[in-house]
Amino acid sequence: MIEFKKNNFFLNEEANTFLKNIIKNKSLANGYIFYGAEGLGKKQTALQFIKEIFKQSSPSENVEERITNNNHPDFLIIEPDSLFATKSSGSSDLKKTIKSGSEVIKIAQIRNIKTFLSQKSINSEKKIVLIIDAHLLNEAASNCLLKTLEEPSNGIFILLTSKLNLLLDTIISRCQIVRFRSFSSKQIKSILKEYLNTSKFNINTKLKFEDLINAANGSPNQLLKNIEIWNDISDEIISKLDTPIKNSLDILEISKLISEKLEIFQQICLANLIQTIWWRKTKNIGLVKKLENLKYLLRKNIQPRLVWEITFLKISMEDI
Numbered sequence: 001m002i003e004f005k006k007n008n009f010f011l012n013e014e015a016n017t018f019l020k021n022i023i024k025n026k027s028l029a030n031g032y033i034f035y036g037a038e039g040l041g042k043k044q045t046a047l048q049f050i051k052e053i054f055k056q057s058s059p060s061e062n063v064e065e066r067i068t069n070n071n072h073p074d075f076l077i078i079e080p081d082s083l084f085a086t087k088s089s090g091s092s093d094l095k096k097t098i099k100s101g102s103e104v105i106k107i108a109q110i111r112n113i114k115t116f117l118s119q120k121s122i123n124s125e126k127k128i129v130l131i132i133d134a135h136l137l138n139e140a141a142s143n144c145l146l147k148t149l150e151e152p153s154n155g156i157f158i159l160l161t162s163k164l165n166l167l168l169d170t171i172i173s174r175c176q177i178v179r180f181r182s183f184s185s186k187q188i189k190s191i192l193k194e195y196l197n198t199s200k201f202n203i204n205t206k207l208k209f210e211d212l213i214n215a216a217n218g219s220p221n222q223l224l225k226n227i228e229i230w231n232d233i234s235d236e237i238i239s240k241l242d243t244p245i246k247n248s249l250d251i252l253e254i255s256k257l258i259s260e261k262l263e264i265f266q267q268i269c270l271a272n273l274i275q276t277i278w279w280r281k282t283k284n285i286g287l288v289k290k291l292e293n294l295k296y297l298l299r300k301n302i303q304p305r306l307v308w309e310i311t312f313l314k315i316s317m318e319d320i
Helices: 013-024 042-057 063-068 107-118 139-150 169-173 185-195 209-215 220-232 248-261 264-282 285-299 304-316
Strands: 031-035 075-078 127-131 155-161 176-179
Touching: 013 042, 013 176, 031 042, 042 063, 042 127, 042 155, 075 107, 107 127, 107 139, 107 155, 139 169, 185 209, 185 220, 209 220, 209 264, 220 264, 248 264, 248 304, 264 285, 264 304, 285 304
Parallel strands: 031 155, 031 176, 075 127, 127 155
Antiparallel strands: none
């Protein structure tokens, strides 16, 4: 099990410093878009930003706890329907998220924002609305949000997204963009050393640190997910995935094991790690593309066993 030495592990320090200066200079905008790849600390940094804003208005209030528990009267959080489907792992910091590809933010949720903003602030000068995965707004919800942003109100909007191109240009133009940049390999390596309790932390010896770092794709969150999930996968599965599988019977056997033993979020993470390891060993772009498609199909909840079988069989025919 992974242990954290600091609670603010996922805060993006570059963005956090920028936002602290905004609060210090009292130059708050009405809307912000936190943009960057998944797992770069957008939500954690946004929550810290919100806490600091509220502390200015009501320093005596227990702001930290109320925001953390989502029971502050002047704070509203909007998330796509059915965003979270979790499996307990004993670590509250690493929530396992399964996205089926069908989640949306509906117009009713945005109308709820209008109702929320129409009410007088209770503990602060302004109310704050946090929208998770804003790129999942459907068309009606996007248009409704645009009208809400255009109307004078006592609200501050913070939109989180990894896909800026899916937001309406008119929404983007009304918000200040805060860019979250991916961490370098050197930073990821430093994080791995600094924040993990090495005395209780063991990585399966079949997984190289180089592969862990590369598979993280610049995301500290993904790094820890990769480690925890890889350590939960049995040696029975890992031993068969060191290199691309050529034997058809082995492919059927490992596909059955993976689909029966692992949850979807674990399968996606496993596919990501396999992709990194096999690319290092083969430098075969066709193989990488097939595994990329595998991850896409798993997120769509296509029959996992069939998806693994077909992918591995196609890869077995590659000239590697």
